[in-house]
Amino acid sequence: MPDSETLACLETLAAVAKLKGDPTPQEFEAFLAALNSFAPLPVGVTPEGLLRDPTPVEYWLAQIQTPAMQQQVYRGAAAIARAKGIDPQEAALLAQLREAFQLDPETARTLARQPLRTRSSELAVNSALAGMAALIGRQGEVRRLIFDYALGAAIVGLVPLRGGGTLELKFLIVLGLILKMIWDIRNVWGKPQGQDVLAVVGNLFGFMAAVIAGFLAWATLVGLGVVVPYVGAFARAAGFATATWVAGQSTNQFYTSQKRPDFTALTRAFPNLMSSDR
Numbered sequence: 629m630p631d632s633e634t635l636a637c638l639e640t641l642a643a644v645a646k647l648k649g650d651p652t653p654q655e656f657e658a659f660l661a662a663l664n665s666f667a668p669l670p671v672g673v674t675p676e677g678l679l680r681d682p683t684p685v686e687y688w689l690a691q692i693q694t695p696a697m698q699q700q701v702y703r704g705a706a707a708i709a710r711a712k713g714i715d716p717q718e719a720a721l722l723a724q725l726r727e728a729f730q731l732d733p734e735t736a737r738t739l740a741r742q743p744l745r746t747r748s749s750e751l752a753v754n755s756a757l758a759g760m761a762a763l764i765g766r767q768g769e770v771r772r773l774i775f776d777y778a779l780g781a782a783i784v785g786l787v788p789l790r791g792g793g794t795l796e797l798k799f800l801i802v803l804g805l806i807l808k809m810i811w812d813i814r815n816v817w818g819k820p821q822g823q824d825v826l827a828v829v830g831n832l833f834g835f836m837a838a839v840i841a842g843f844l845a846w847a848t849l850v851g852l853g854v855v856v857p858y859v860g861a862f863a864r865a866a867g868f869a870t871a872t873w874v875a876g877q878s879t880n881q882f883y884t885s886q887k888r889p890d891f892t893a894l895t896r897a898f899p900n901l902m903s904s905d906r
Contacts, residue, residue, distance in 0.1 A: 631670040636691035637701045638663060638670075640725075642678035643685035644705045647721060651679070653765035654711040657898060660762075661744040662704025685721070689728040698729035699739055706740035762898055767880075770816055774876030777809040781872040785865030802868045809872065810879050817883045818897030820890040827885040834878025842871025 645651040645659040656675075663675060692698055702725050709718040726736050781802045789798075814820075823831075846867030853860020 633691055633694060633697060634666055635670055635673065636688040637666060637697055638673060638678055639681060639683065639688045640685055640692065640701050641704050641708065642675075642681065643688070644708045644718070644721060646679050647717060648715075651708075652712055653762055653769050655708055656765055657762055658704075658708045658711040658744065662707060665700055665704060665744060685724070689725070692729070695729075698731070699735070701725070702729060702731060702736065703739045703742050704744065707744045710740070766816065766897070770813055770876075770880050773812055773816065774809065774873060774880065777805050777876060778869045778873040781805055782865040782869035785868040786862070798864070798868070802872065806872055806875050809876055813876065813879050814883055816897065818890070818893035818895070820883050820886055820893035822886040822888065822890050823882060824887055827882055830885075831878055831882040834881070835875055838871045838874035838878065841874045842867040845870040 641659060641662045645655055651659060659679075660675060663669065663678075692701060702722075705722060705725055709722060714722070722736075722740075725731075726733075731739070784798050784801050784805070787798070846863045849863035849866050850860050853863065
């Protein structure tokens with residue numbers, strides 16, 4: 629494989645990954661797996677450098693002439709696009725690739741269904757750097773997930789229901805949201821196990837802190853409502869949101885506090901960065 633053609637393939641994959649801005653953690657992992665299929669990479673080429681290159685994809689497509697490499701690029705591009713669900717912009721780019729490579733619809737569908745297989749012995753990128761980038765991205769994903777649940781809890785607090793039993797019902801709904809959030813955070817990190825006693829105790833104290841923080845947020849807005857009109861109406865929303873946020877942060881810390889790596893969980897959380905045979 630000439631390095632120039634290989635570089636064109638890698639740049640094309642980068643164009644797919646950064647089509648909507650910075651790639652999400654799932655898109656970044658799929659991008660690394662797609663790069664891995666072209667190992668070894670040309671000297672001096674890194675994933676970060678490829679993502680920073682502003683050259684339009686049309687420039688690189690003209691340089692990819694080998695049919696096998698064209699199919700390899702399309703397979704990787706389809707995997708990156710479907711990592712978070714193919715939107716119209718990505719569908720248009722995939723159509724552009726099919727036209728440039730003259731792929732018939734059946735061949736394109738077959739390539740898009742083929743999974744990208746990654747083996748640790750063939751990693752084409754700096755595994756430490758790629759792992760750190762994926763870990764930072766996953767932390768951001770968890771933070772957004774916690775914020776979404778906290779926002780949902782705040783909306784429950786704002787629902788203008790009054791009367792007997794409505795407060796208890798809201799508490800139950802918020803408790804359900806917190807339990808679902810805990811389940812989702814656990815799944816994001818691959819269902820890790822092996823937390824020690826200190827982690828369990830710390831998590832219990834974290835949930836106690838969530839209750840106290842929620843109560844303090846509620847009491848603060850109730851107190852402000854005496855001075856500032858209508859502020860008190862947001863007291864329940866603030867209390868529910870604060871408690872959910874603190875509980876989410878405590879849960880996230882709990883599932884990332886093992887004394888030693890849980891390789892089974894890491895394989896589930898980062899399938900494109902971890903070897904499947906560990």
